[in-house]
Amino acid sequence: MGQTSLSTGGSPHTVAELEDLAFELRSKLLHLCGTYEGAVHIGGDLSAADILTALFEYGLHVDPTDLRNPSRDRFVLSKGHAAVCMYIAMSIRGFFSYEGIVDTYGQLDSAYGMHPCKVQLPGVECSTGSLGHGLPIAVGMALSARGRGESHRVVCLLGDGETGEGSVWEAAMAARSNELGNLVAFVDRNRQLMTSFAEERVVFEPYPDKWAAFGWNVVHVDGHDMGQLVDAIDALPETSSDRPTVVICETVKGKGVDFMEHNLAWHAGSLGAADLERAMAALEASRTKESV
Numbered sequence: 001m002g003q004t005s006l007s008t009g010g011s012p013h014t015v016a017e018l019e020d021l022a023f024e025l026r027s028k029l030l031h032l033c034g035t036y037e038g039a040v041h042i043g044g045d046l047s048a049a050d051i052l053t054a055l056f057e058y059g060l061h062v063d064p065t066d067l068r069n070p071s072r073d074r075f076v077l078s079k080g081h082a083a084v085c086m087y088i089a090m091s092i093r094g095f096f097s098y099e100g101i102v103d104t105y106g107q108l109d110s111a112y113g114m115h116p117c118k119v120q121l122p123g124v125e126c127s128t129g130s131l132g133h134g135l136p137i138a139v140g141m142a143l144s145a146r147g148r149g150e151s152h153r154v155v156c157l158l159g160d161g162e163t164g165e166g167s168v169w170e171a172a173m174a175a176r177s178n179e180l181g182n183l184v185a186f187v188d189r190n191r192q193l194m195t196s197f198a199e200e201r202v203v204f205e206p207y208p209d210k211w212a213a214f215g216w217n218v219v220h221v222d223g224h225d226m227g228q229l230v231d232a233i234d235a236l237p238e239t240s241s242d243r244p245t246v247v248i249c250e251t252v253k254g255k256g257v258d259f260m261e262h263n264l265a266w267h268a269g270s271l272g273a274a275d276l277e278r279a280m281a282a283l284e285a286s287r288t289k290e291s292v
């Protein structure tokens with residue numbers, strides 16, 4: 001097909017190294033949340049931090065120095081409000097500098113908007129933010145890849161609340177109908193929406209069965225267990241296969257900061273200096289607890 005080859009996916013990290021990188025991502029998120037004057041979607045950033053680390057450092061075949069390589073995997077952040085988590089994960093992977101994000105995040109005309117913009121920021125594959133649109137776009141990208149005989153993957157990260165949108169299920173049905181084994185959806189199943197717990201508003205369960213009923217391969221993991229995320233990525237079917245895969249990641253909104261976890265007040269917010277110190281101490285404590 002005249003494609004140049006893309007030799008590696010993420011660098012060959014061990015699970016322990018990936019855990020360290022996820023910790024770095026959470027620390028940098030909290031610092032940004034402590035310096036930026038507006039609200040940051042910190043709850044859903046922290047729930048997605050391990051998934052985004054596993055993808056950008058391990059799962060996605062992307063090369064930050066070769067952004068237009070046609071055989072690169074494509075990533076769509078359907079839960080676009082977690083843009084800053086993706087930016088920082090990408091900066092850790094070497095796409096751009098963390099300082100550049102901190103300097104302009106959320107400002108008018110910044111490349112680092114509260115929602116991602118592919119025109120403004122090289123490396124971002126899709127502009128998102130209006131929930132329910134990412135998976136339909138990812139289906140189109142996967143279909144296009146098939147039509148061109150390309151063998152890369154299209155990977156999409158959704159929020160579980162977002163999957164209350166009907167467009168997600170139209171896309172799910174189209175993906176199976178078109179036998180898109182080159183499409184993978186990760187769902188950040190933190191069981192919280194913006195102002196309520198998920199099950200209070202929408203009956204999601206039996207959630208894995210719903211995806212299975214739409215003909216998808218269903219994988220269910222602890223979205224904060226790096227070993228499980230790596231195993232799920234390793235076990236993805238060939239892109240030439242005929243079924244899309246969903247990896248349902250059980251997560252905790254605010255993960256790593258005790259006063260944010262399961263707390264509806266932290267869908268979005270900002271940290272003053274004292275709260276930043278408290279949050280960093282909580283993050284360190286949670287890391288110590290998990291490594292015992």
Ligand SMILES: Cc1ncc(C[n+]2csc(CCOP(=O)(O)OP(=O)(O)O)c2C)c(N)n1
Nearest residue numbers: 044081129130131159160161162192193194
């Ligand atoms: C179409 C649309 N409606 C509403 C919003 C506002 N909004 C932003 S985040 C959010 C909650 C999303 O919940 P979920 O998908 O579970 O994300 P998470 O809890 O992981 O942050 C809402 C309603 C939006 N961005 N797009």
